[in-house]
Amino acid sequence: MKVKVAINGYGTIGKRVADAVNLQDDMEVVGVTKTRPDFEAKLASKRYPLYVAKPENVELFEKAGIEIQGTIEDLIPKADIVVDCSPNKVGAENKAKYYEKAGIKAVFQGGEKKDVAEISFNALANYDMARGKSYVRVVSCNTTGLTRLLYQLKTNFRIGRIRATMLRRVVDPKEDKKGLVNGIVPDPVAIPSHHGPDVKTVLPDVDIVTTAFKLPTTLMHVHSLCIELKESVSPDDVISVLEQEPRIMLVSAGDGFTSTAKIIEFARELRLRYDLFENVVWRESVGIDGNDLFVTQAVHQEAIVVPENVDAIRAMFELADKKESIRKTNKTLGIQKVF
Secondary structure, eight states, X not given: OOEEEEEEOOSTTHHHHHHHHHTOSSEEEEEEEXXXXXXXXXXXXXXSOEEEXXXXXXXXXXXXXXXOOOBHHHHGGGOSEEEEOOXXXXXXXXXXXXXXXXXXXXXXXXXXXXXGSSEEEOHHHHGGGGTTOSEEEEOOHHHHHHHHHHHHHHHHSOEEEEEEEEEEESSOTTOTTSOOSSOOEESSSSSOOTHHHHHHTXXXXXXXXXXXXXXXXXXXXXXXXXXXXXXXXXXXXHHHHXXXXXXXXXXXXXXXXXXXXXHHHHHHHHSGGGOOOSEEEEGGGOEEETTEEEEEEEEOTTTTTHHHHHHHHHHHHTOSOHHHHHHHHHHHHTOSOOO
8 A cells, every 4th residue: 555645835845745755656645735826836736636725725726727626624634644845834833733633644844843743854864763753854955965964974984073064045946035136144143053953853963063154046055064083084985985875976076066056057957857866065075184074065955855755754654664765765766876
């Protein structure tokens, strides 16, 4: 029997999760929701059974001539689990309003506080902790990128203090009502940014402090990390370890990857919606000065958490062990060594 999955919020993350779930042989999408009858709702109705996230908006969909199957209240009984891809804080409201009352499992996104779920999740770092759980929170795009990289490093080397700076895209590409046209915003001004504490919800034993800045770009986040080494390690040792993990992609400036714009251009040739599910690490950035390891990576905020949502579902229903779930997800999403 396939796990029946409802996607509550068919937006930037939700539509990608829906398509990823639809590729799995052990789960299926039984419906998606939209709040407003816009072009995304029209496209969604042609791909999946469409439901209205806010029951009071049903009439708007009917006036727009968009076929709907009902509301979120009609969708939940058809599902075994809901992947909540609502805007920040709305997921917590949905949990209290719908999911707990229905007794249904739910996956939340990183915009929610950690208390919304029983655990914060990253497939590489703590897959087994999600086994059998009812509520799981997939950490944010930045936290996912940090956690993957740090898990791979701490598993293979003895590391100490981590200092990381997040250079964040200010909004997603489609958010034309928001933005930062001419400036760089410390976010927050004081240390730490929320990313370090969020990493510790998955990797509680790491010593990390983060700072963050918003930049006027929509393409990707960039992380600059300085990691204390407690043993003798060479850059080649680090690169070799990173190459072993399919969800980390190493690229070279020598091949033309001189900016996030070039990475996205490459992704446009590689996948639907130019999705990069992997951390993208510049080989040339891996360097050692004294006892400090330096690494720079880029994170595609629209896509990096998608495989984690799929793996979270498998863990919650105990469909596969960690290794098998990640293998299946990677295969269906085309996550593999490119260079």
